[in-house]
Amino acid sequence: MTATPSTGSGAPGATTADAVPNSSGPNSAGDASIGELIGRVSEQTSRLLRDELRLAQAELTAKGKRAGIGAGLFGGAGVFAFYGLGALVAAAILGLAHPVAAWLAALIVAGALFVVAGIAALIGKKEVQQATPPMPTEAIAGLKRDVDTLKPGANR
Template structure:
């Protein structure tokens, strides 16, 4: 170590230490962030899997509920008519949902990022004009 006459490290030595300490600090922080993010990603993956399981169970529950509705209607009418009524109601609900979805999609318009395309065209024109002049 080079030190000044007062026994303290020189400016060059201090800058060298600072550089070393800073790179060590950055590496340690990156390691910590990696460990933290991998733990969070594992928890998020487990949570997403549980949401998927909940969706499947809800789907089965919906099927059982529909079967119960058919069985309840079977008390007042023939089984085939009860099943037909439930199926028609489901198809009507599906049609309404499809029309609402179609309307929402048509509101979006073109999938192209139109403002970005216009901005890029303007940038290209500006560069061309700047080059020509």
């Protein structure tokens, strides 16, 4: 077998033959006892879980930063939309002030705004009632099913 230069091992002059683990050494899988193999599996599993958790934490941190920036931008957009709505309300009052008295125009626009607010409140109340209780009932039911499945001799 000819050894070809390796590009990723980090050791100067290392070859691919050097990078391949020696399967005839004293720590090879063929010479290891069952206990040693189980120990290796346990160590590698815990290392894998720790690495996965670190990856998940890094991913959630990045997503959290993006979500925070997005929420801030939404908040800013809401402020500008609020001022725009105020300008539209003023324009509606001024537009109605020509055919009717100014006080009556303001009263008509205020009444229309209260009707819209009442409808939005009723719809919001309905949505909140559908969201309660604030427990993840579907997830809890799924976990209970999983536990029942894993219990030996569980009645189904």
